[in-house]
Amino acid sequence: MPPTLASLVQHSKLKLTVRAGEDRLDTPVRWAHASELTDPVPYMEGGELLLITALKLDAEDPQAMRRYVQRLVGAGVIGLGFAVGVHYDEIPEALVDAAEAEHLPLLEVPRRTPFLAIVKEVSAAIAAEQYRSVTDGFAAQRELTRQALSSGPEGVLDALASQVDGWAALYDASGSVVATAPEWAARRAARLTADVERLRDRPAPASALIGGADDRVELHSLGAGRRPRTALAVGTAAALGTTERYAVHSAIALLTLTTERSRSLHSAEQRLGAAVLRMLLAGEPDHARTVAGELYGGLLDAPFRLLIAETAPAHARGGNAPAVAGHDPLADLTDVVEAAAARAGEAVLVVPDGGDRLVLLFADGGAASTACLQLAAVTDAARAEGREQPAADGEQLVVGLSAPAGPIAAATAYKQAEQALSVARRRGRTLVEHEELAAGSVLPLLADDAVRAFADGMLRALREHDATGRGDLVASLRAWLSRHGQWDAAAADLGVHRHTLRYRMRRVEEILGRSLDDPDARMELWLALKATSMPTD
Secondary structure: OOOEHHHHHOOOOOOOEEEEOHHHOOOEOOEEEEOOOOOOHHHOOOOEEEEEOOOOOOOOOHHHHHHHHHHHHHOOOOEEEEEOOOOOOOOOHHHHHHHHHOOOOEEEEOOOOOHHHHHHHHHHHHHHHHHHHHHHHHHHHHHHHHHHHHHHHHHHHHHHHHHHOOEEEEEOOOOOEEEEEOHHHHHHHHOOHHHHHHHHOOOOOOEEEEEOOOOEEEEEEEOOOOOOOEEEEEEEOOOOOHHHHHHHHHHHHHHHHHHHHHHHHHHHHHHHHHHHHHHHHOOOHHHHHHHHHHHHHHHHHOOEEEEEEEEEEHHHHOOOOOOEOOOOHHHHHHHHHHHHHHHHOOOEEEEEOOOOEEEEEEEOOOHHHHHHHHHHHHHHHHHHOOOOOOEOOOEEEEEEEOOOEOHHHHHHHHHHHHHHHHHHHHHOOOEEEHHHHHHOOOHHHHHOHHHHHHHHHHHHHHHHHHHOOOOOHHHHHHHHHHOOOOHHHHHHHHOOOHHHHHHHHHHHHHHHOOOOOOHHHHHHHHHHHHHHHOOOO
C-alpha cells in the first residue's frame, strides 16, 4: 500500500496531530514538500502533503487563509502540515476554520519533528511500495511464464485474470473469441468483436481503452509483424496498478511469442501444403496422401472444394470507397477461413501463389466453406452500398470456387475454380461457384468485350444495309431464328407476308455469304444477336 496521511499520523516517531479533515486521511500521499511561498500552487503536481511554518503568511487573517486553502485544494494538495513553536505557538484558528471548510486535512507538526523526518518517511514508504510492486510484478511474470509452458495461452489467461482481479480474453485473426478466463467473461468479450476488428486495422503494436470507471477494458494487439494477427482484452473494475501493469505486459510478451512461433509453424505448413497441392494437380493423389500425413490427410478423405482468390482493381468493378492502408483482402480471406477451420477442428490447405493470388482447399460444407461464402456475401453487400474498403493499392477481392471434388479430380477442380474466377472478375462479383455456371445460362458469358466485338463484326454488314433504309434484315433474322425457321409464325411477328420474309432471309445469306441451313451459322448468328443486345456496364 502507498503511504497515506493516516499512516503518517499513526507513525509513533512523527507525533502528528489531526486538526482538520479527519475524514480524508485515507488519501495516498505522492510526496511531502516544504514551502514558505505565499502561493506554492505553480510548483505543485497534485497529491502532495505541503509542510509550512507560515513564515510569510498572514495565518490569522480568515479571508487570506480561505483563499490560500482554496488554491491548495484546487491544485490537488491532499494535506497541510503546520509546524508549531516556530512562528506560531499553535495553529491559528483562521487556518483551522479554512481547512475544515474545504475538508483539507490539517496536521499539527510538533517543534521536535523536523520536516525532513516527514519527507524521509514518505520517501521510504513510496520506495517500499515501488519495491513491492516490482517484486510482485516479477512474481506475476514467473507465474505467467510457468502457465505458458504448462498450459499454453489458456493458462496465461487464467493467471492474468487472477493477477488483475478481473477477466481476460484472447481473440483470433478474424476477431472471434478463442478463450476467456474466467468462463463467464465469454459473453462480455464477444461484445468487443467490432473493437478488435478496428484494432487490427492499425499497425502493431496497438492498444485501445474501452468502457467507463467500473467496466474498464484494455485491448492490445499481439504479434511482431506490422499486421497484428490476434488480440488480448483485459477487463477490470479500476485502473491497473504497477503490479497489474507488469502482469499485462508479461502476458502480451508471452502470447506474442506463442503467436510468432505459430506463424513459423504456419509457414512450414504452407510449404508442405504447396507440395501436396502440386501432387494433386499432377494426378498423383497417392503421393499427395503420403506427404499430407495427419496434417492434411483428413482433408483428402472427403469431398473438398478448391478455391482460387486474387485481387483486381477496384475501379474495374465500380468500387468507390477510399482505400485503407494496411488492408489486405487476401490476408483477410485467409484469416477468416483459417479461424473458422480452427474453431471447427477442420484441416484447411492454404497456398500463396505469388503476391496477388491464393489457392485454398477445404472440406465441402464445412465451417471454412461457410465462412468463405459468408465473407463474400458481406463483401458484395458492402460493395453494392459503396461501403467496401479496398486495399491501399486499390485492389479488391475476387474468388472462384470449384464444385465438390475428390483427390483424383483435383486438376478438374482447379480448372473449374479458374473458370469461376474469370466469370466473377467479369461480372464484378466477389465470389462465383462453378456449380452456379453449370446450373445457369451461358448468356451472361456473352458480356465479354471480345465476344461483343466478334458479334458486332458479324452483324455489321446487315446493320449497314438496314441503315440505308432498304429493309430490316437484323430484326427479320432475329424473328426467324427465334421461331426456329417457321416462316408463318416469324412473318406474323414482323407483320409482313411470308414471301417478304423469305426474300429478306435470302438477302441475309447473300450479304453474309453463309447459308442459314447450316446449324453452326444459325447458332453463331443467334449468339451474336444476343451479345449485341445485352446491356453494357
